[in-house]
């Protein structure tokens with residue numbers, strides 16, 4: 001390690017780190033100890049208590065401060081003479097443009113979401129700066145190297161999409177606890193406390209045509225002067241009792257399924273009013289809304305306990321009451337937040353009551369919070385290991401030692417005796433729309449879909465662009481930017497609402513659109529193919545984009561197929577890695593050789609009406625273990 | 639309510655890791671007592687990990703004074719003479735570690751590791767030894783084994799691009815998840831002495847080269863009466879001669895001379911390897927304490943030149 005080349009490569013290097021979280025703290029420390037002299041670090045986050053168990057550069061007293069700045073100060077304590085430049089900002093800000101990226105010799109990612117990763121990948125490609133990418137979850141992690149023209153880019157291979165569930169699984173036929181959580185969070189919570197104008201599937205499916213729509217709309221409104229206790233019980237009886245009865249009347253649904261059991265408050269709760277248990281009045285008014293808690297007011301303490309149906313029912317009624325009595329001004333504007341104690345209590349209770357109804361095992365508040373908030377598992381040790389591996393790859397990149405570049409996986413269970421498994425990087429995917437110029441194909445109904453559908457559902461959501469422009473030949477169909485004048489923006493807005501085939505220069509089968517993102521320096525072409533019909537369940541967007549690297553989202557997590565991966569002795573072996581309950585396995589496209597661990601996002605796509613489990617970002621990333629057992633995947637060990 | 643429950647403060651601080659190993663494991667961690675010897679970079683990394691994880695207590699032993707080498711990879715020590723003058727490595731590291739997690743008791747024990755009696759080790763659940771001679775490693779391991787209670791014993795060392803962990807859990811009972819069910823398992827471990835006395839000719843040909851290299855250096859230091867890690871390029875011919883003797887009638891390609899040359903030329907720790915070895919060791923100690931998941935048995939090797947992190951059962 002101690003060659004002159006090694007030291008001069010390190011001493012002369014200017015390094016950009018993106019992310020000062022779990023991996024970032026470890027990485028900054030290891031870079032500094034390894035004699036790196038000029039490190040720039042970007043992170044938009046501030047420090048939270050739940051970071052302190054692993055982000056060791058931060059202390060209780062730093063909570064609320066910029067991660068990038070505090071990390072810098074902490075590292076300067078043991079390496080006072082190096083230069084660390086912190087940016088408390090979003091890497092997607094336009095300040096961090098092509099010229100900014102070009103000044104670095106290597107970029108090191110310790111990010112927590114797919115969106116930012118894609119953005120950095122695109123800028124690194126455009127600036128021709130090598131990228132070392134990383135991710136961890138629990139005991140699993142990986143480090144990959146992306147050098148333009150030499151190895152694949154971050155987007156050459158499928159990335160797992162946020163898991164989505166068919167609407168009817170959520171509204172009518174839940175079979176797992178997570179389905180109940182999604183129902184409680186995205187439907188019931190949103191219906192009661194969120195934006196009233198939002199579409200909500202709560203009644204459409206479960207109530208079906210049998211109830212009049214007028215009646216349906218009224219049920220969730222608190223009537224004038226309605227006693228809050230009464231209102232809570234009415235909601236409870238409606239969603240856990242009446243709606244289940246209605247669903248049961250559709251016998252076809254239950255032919256091959258266990259029938260749910262309607263639950264009414266009269267069967268669960270004693271008749272005495274629950275106010276007597278609560279002490280709302282005592283802590284009312286003066287307390288900070290964020291400290292309002294149904295658990296506290298019912299004297300329940302341990303978030304690890306699994307509550308009985310009765311306890312869940314009491315929490316449900318109590319939480320609803322507390323929202324109306326103590327946080328009334330927020331009702332109508334609330335969105336679920338994993339750090340909102342009362343919201344977590346309500347969602348836990350509602351999900352558990354629904355789970356009882358459907359014969360699904362109940363869960364503790366702690367577990368429910370993890371599922372609802374999509375909290376990523378994280379420990380310090382894995383981050384430390386991954387940071388060490390990142391620095392080893394960064395040094396190889398700085399020495400242009402391209403023969404020894406490796407992607408390395410940190411495994412929980414050894415494979416071929418290895419806990420740390422290096423694999424030769426793959427070559428760039430020739431049909432990658434990001435690092436090659438291969439066009440994408442979009443199937444869409446050009447007589448029905450609007451230009452806006454392409455902008456929102458394809459360009460922004462799937463391709464992850466921020467500031468796109470869309471060209472049809474030489475005509476600009478759409479453009480964004482702060483410098484555009486009002487009239488032009490209005491004209492684009494009007495155009496966006498037109499049906500594709502009715503545009504002045506019609507977008508029909510055979511049209512090729514060119515999409516550009518100025519900030520990301522990314523340009524790609526989309527061939528349009530007209531298609532009349534789409535399957536509502538499988539293709540809810542009403543369009544299909546192919547040649548694009550995000551894997552189709554899995555409808556169901558099919559069981560817990562864990563594979564023991566020890567014991568194989570052949571030189572090229574099939575590698576399958578045991579899957580954690582919380583780790584989704586996404587069947588990706590087949591690869592010649594194969595990868596097994598794909599970083600995903602914890603924070604992409606905060607859909608408003610879509611049923612999504614993934615929503616809130618936290619630190620470190622999930623690792624996705626490829627479960628495509630059909631493809632015979634071979635890993636070359638060197 | 640009862641003392642067995644995690645406090646609200648603990649649940650908030652350890653939230654993300656409880657999601658990995660469970661509240662039960664977290665409770666066991668908070669009652670575990672760890673002893674470490676040899677505060678260079680690798681052990682500093684390990685200490686950071688285990689203090690963040692929330693063990694009950696951590697006791698540091700290392701009476702050596704600050705050297706350039708200690709400063710190069712131990713980030714717990716500020717490179718300021720006004721701060722470190724007159725203090726030992728253990729004292730300086732202790733000051734920084736205390737700050738990492740107020741819920742962990744970090745303290746210093748003065749003295750020579752090999753002179754502590756058996757009774758002393760009974761206060762601990764885990765003993766981690768680094769920067770020590772062959773004799774000291776064997777001796778401490780034997781003392782741990784004499785105790786009625788199980789004391790988990792580890793050695794750890796990093797040189798240049800290479801790192802090694804040895805694990806002796808004696809008899810280890812644990813549970814693991816298999817196909818959604820929890821199964822109980824048991825593993826038997828060899829002592830350090832047994833593990834390094836296995837005749838080399840009986841080992842599989844593919845056994846990690848780092849294992850052999852570390853044994854050769856250990857024996858060289860012992861034969862020459864050197865302090866741990868006290869070798870330089872001048873010793874290369876002596877080291878290679880010893881290697882030949884140890885590999886008598888065996889294929890010497892088990893360890894290329896270039897590997898020994900590297901380790902002799904630069905016996906210093908390489909910080910990324912410290913982070914990796916300290917991370918793996920932290921994870922292993924957590925597994926041993928919590929009794930959850932397969933622990934490694936009984937050696938782990940990492941070499942940055944090929945990037946492999948390998949488990950060997952020797």
Ligand SMILES: [Zn+2]
Nearest residue numbers: 153156432435
């Ligand atoms: Zn690509």
